[in-house]
Amino acid sequence: MPSSIASSLLCRTLRLSRSSSRFFGHCQPLFYSSLASSRSSSPLIRSVVPQILRNPPSLLSFRFASSKVSADENLKRVLDSEINCVLQSNTHGQEIELPDGFPFEIIDNPGNQTVILKREFAGENIQVTVFMNLDAEGDLGENDEDGSEDDNNESSFQPTISVVVSIEKGEGPFLEFSCNLNADELEIESMALKKHDAPDDQGAYQGPEFSDLDENLQKALHKYLAVRGIKGSLFDFLHExxxxxxxKEYLAWLKNLKEFVGK
Structure with a gap:
């Protein structure tokens, strides 16, 4: 009996051994074929797969989106800070009182850099376009000859208001003055007699330079403007x-910029 059991186990082992050898002998060519195929296509795999792994599209998109959000949030924080600074300034919200006897109507459109003054005077229509300049007489921070900073630089700073005055009499030509107002006086830079249908006619003769005019004529033209309310005493009010x-325009600009960034 034991010998028959041993013989049975030996036969079973031999069958398994032969079956295994047939299985591996059949599968081995497939294995090598697959390996050969993968080797033949390996350059393509090496060129495509690493790029995808290095730069996954979703990861790049997330990175760019994250950077955009961070930059936008930082800009909004800075804008909020600047808006608060303007709102907390000493001059914010102060009403500017008109001086006694101010003869002009003020036309101030939000968003415009200029202000228009209008009035009628003895049959004339007078319009003054007011600009703001912050030019200085001399460069601030300039050093003097011995290399030391000029202590009077601050006092040399002269804010200037530029105005263009037009005086009309009906449908005919109109007189236009370009002037500068400062704390000391009204300076006439130039004057010209213009036509409504060709106000920028460069070929028209406009007379000599104002500074080349006879001194008495210059004084008479200054008085001509002063009678109509255009004189140096306007400076303090217009500057303020x-x-x-x-x-106000800066605050509105900041708020508009913040609204755009926040969309």
Whole structure:
């Protein structure tokens, strides 16, 4: 009996051994074929797969989106800070009182850099377009000859208001003055007699330079403007008014920029 059991186990082992050898002998060519195929296509795999792994599209998109959000949030924080600074300034919200006897109507459109003054005077229509300049007489921070900073630089700073005055009499030509107002006086830079249908006619003769005119004629033209309300005493009011306008326009600009960034 034991010998028959041993013989049975031996036969079973031999069958398994032969079956295994047939299985591996059949599968081995497939294995080598697959390996050969993968080797033949390996350059393509090496060129495509690493790029995808290095730069997954979703990861790049997330990175760009994250950077955009971070930059936008930072800009909004800075804008909020600047808006608060303007709102907390000493001059914010102050009303500018008109001086006694101010003869002009003020036309101030939000978003415009200029202010228009209008009035009628003895049959004339007078319009003054007011600009704000912050030019200085001399460069601030400039050193003097011995290399030391000029202590009077701050005092040399002269804010200037530029105005263009037009005086009309009906449908005919109109007279136009370009002037500068400062704390000391009204300076006439130039003057010209223009036509409504060709106000920018470069070929028209406009007379000599104002500074080349006879001194008495210059004085008479200054008096001509002063009688119509255009004189140096306007400076204090216009300077204060234009500074207030500049602050309002800046605040509106900041808010518009913040609204755009926040969309």
């Amino acid at each position: 008014y234009m500074m207030s306008k500049d602050e």
